[in-house]
Amino acid sequence: MKILFMNGSSAGSAMNSYIRSVMNSVEATGHEAGELVLRDMNYSPCRGCFNCWVKTPGLCVFKDDGDTLCREFLAADIVVLASPVIMGYPAALVKNALDRIIPLIHPYLEDVGGEVHHMKRYKKYPQLALLLEKSGDTDEEDIEIINEIFLRAAINLQSSLKFLKLTNSPAEEAVNAIINY
Amino acid sequence: MRLSIINGSPRGASGNTEKLLEYFIKGFLETEGNSVETVNSIKGRPEFTKEREMFLDAERLLIAFPLYVDAMPGSVKELIESFEPLKGKNPSLRLMFMTQCGFPETHHTRFVARYCEKLVKRLGCMFSGTILKGGCEGLTVQPPALVEKVFQRFYQLGKAYGESGELDSVILAKLAHPEHLTPENLKQVIPMVNNFLWDGMMKKNNALDKSFNKPYDENL
Secondary structure, eight states: OEEEEEEOOOTTOTHHHHHHHHHHHHHHTTOEEEEEEGGGSOOOOOOOOOHHHHTSTTOOSOOSTHHHHHHHHHHOSEEEEEEEEETTEEOHHHHHHHHTTGGGEEEEEEEETTEEEEEESSSOOOEEEEEEEOOTTOOHHHHHHHHHHHHHHHHHTTOOEEEEEETTSOHHHHHHHHHTO | OEEEEEEOOTTGGGSHHHHHHHHHHHHHTTSTTOEEEEEEHHHHTTTOHHHHHHHHHOSEEEEEEEOBTTBOOHHHHHHHHHTGGGTTSOTTOEEEEEEEOSSSOGGGGHHHHHHHHHHHHHHTOEEEEEEEEOOOTTTTTSOHHHHHHHHHHHHHHHHHHHHHSSOOHHHHHHHTOOSSOOHHHHHHHHHHIIIIIIIHHHHHTTOGGGTTOOOSOTTO
């Protein structure tokens, strides 16, 4: 399996070494682990122009690291969104990255379980997972709200939400959740 | 009554959020003495100086945004993060939200709406409600009579808000309709959006034959 970590933490954060240790353990079990350090990448926020759906289908008009985000996301089996919780939600760095992967899906709508969602462009999509670092003001309700929203986002990204783990738990828990032990 | 508005749409003045706000504002200004100030937050990033001043100074603030990947657009999350140092600094602020989505069902917006309500508590302000509306993509290709009805409801909502200072729950419920689609509706709406809206736009760009292009390799 190919596991991609989209690291939305800041440079000085302890989360970086936490992610590193999860990656090392995942690799030790024979899986491939890759990391995109979002703070070191350059991508504009999505401007909602829909050119990636109706003008150059599958490709964003911005020529920046959004291209890498799309390519790496699609190539993974599991994408772990690793982020601090800031103001009750994963970092804007992560949200901007997610907004930029919509070229991977198709504008057409279809009936998914009695609701309207977007159609696939590709055959397979990675599973999503959340690895979150609580802040001082993060409570249970925040985690529940994030979980609810990402369950929805996973449907629209033709994916599923594999797990939500917090960094105040031992790294082995995240590792086990990834490799399904 | 003084109302401050932050339009969080990345499309700025050319988007559907702006269009709906326009009608809300028109209604709001029907009451003599009412005034409105508006900013587009996509222009304010990453400092959001004007928006933060607005937050501190406003009596009533409406933050409006389109649904992006089931939540607020990333640039609106940047805005929210810039408000972190302002927690508790304007406890008398009446804060409300407006979220519209392209999906025909309003249900898609309920999840981020819960986030918004919690955000008001987190900021230490007073929650004044959330305006939710589905079916907003392709307002330009929808039957004009239908679109006019949506605009009129936003006008009415703004007018009532301008008079009472409260969002009218009856109009909010009408705007939120349909929450879900019936199986019959799904069968009608899906091909209509796909053929008229998306195919129409692709045809205009000579891209219909490239509709299902796969520029990235899925078998790496």
